[in-house]
Amino acid sequence: MKQLLAVAVILSSLAALASAPTFPKDYRSWQHVKGMVIPDKKHGLYGFHHVYVEPKALKALKDGKGYPEGSQFAVPFYEVKEEGGMTQQGPLKMVAWMKRDKAAKDTGGWQWAAFDPDGKLMAVDVKTGCFSCHEAKKDREFVFTEWADK
Numbered sequence: 001m002k003q004l005l006a007v008a009v010i011l012s013s014l015a016a017l018a019s020a021p022t023f024p025k026d027y028r029s030w031q032h033v034k035g036m037v038i039p040d041k042k043h044g045l046y047g048f049h050h051v052y053v054e055p056k057a058l059k060a061l062k063d064g065k066g067y068p069e070g071s072q073f074a075v076p077f078y079e080v081k082e083e084g085g086m087t088q089q090g091p092l093k094m095v096a097w098m099k100r101d102k103a104a105k106d107t108g109g110w111q112w113a114a115f116d117p118d119g120k121l122m123a124v125d126v127k128t129g130c131f132s133c134h135e136a137k138k139d140r141e142f143v144f145t146e147w148a149d150k
């Protein structure tokens, strides 16, 4: 029995490893969807950000549903720099990330993560810190961003 339990523990930790979030280092060559600047430092989404989607998920983004397994989004957040009457992107602060994974049942069938500027995983409780807000978009498979046709 003990041995069985040990095997189960090893298997479940392997399963956890298999689905560990991986920094999507090529995200800047994906499809750029939109950008936004939130200059208020007190706002939870403060910064300059861009939304990128993997090409294979673009149709689902346009349709608002049907994301294929493994589809990814990446959202880099930058500081907001005011200089000489211009509002510019400052240094990178973090990259928010989602990946379609039907095994992630507690978080809407997506894996969630935040990476620091070096691509290292940041400590975030993704269920309360990410999914709780995205849950509002259940009818669009928890994705906020919409494709602008023009």
Ligand code: HEC
Binding pocket: 034, 035, 036, 044, 051, 073, 074, 075, 096, 097, 098, 112, 113, 114, 124, 126, 129, 130, 131, 133, 134, 142, 143, 144, 145, 146
């Ligand atoms: C307070 C609500 C809120 C929280 C908390 C939040 N998000 Fe989002 N997220 C948004 C909104 C709103 C957008 C759309 C941004 C836009 O339109 O430019 C978004 C967009 C995204 C996108 C692009 C796909 C989409 O849904 O549009 C990803 C990826 C993402 N968030 C990941 C995360 C991760 C990872 C966390 C936790 C570390 C997180 N979010 C926490 C509100 C939130």
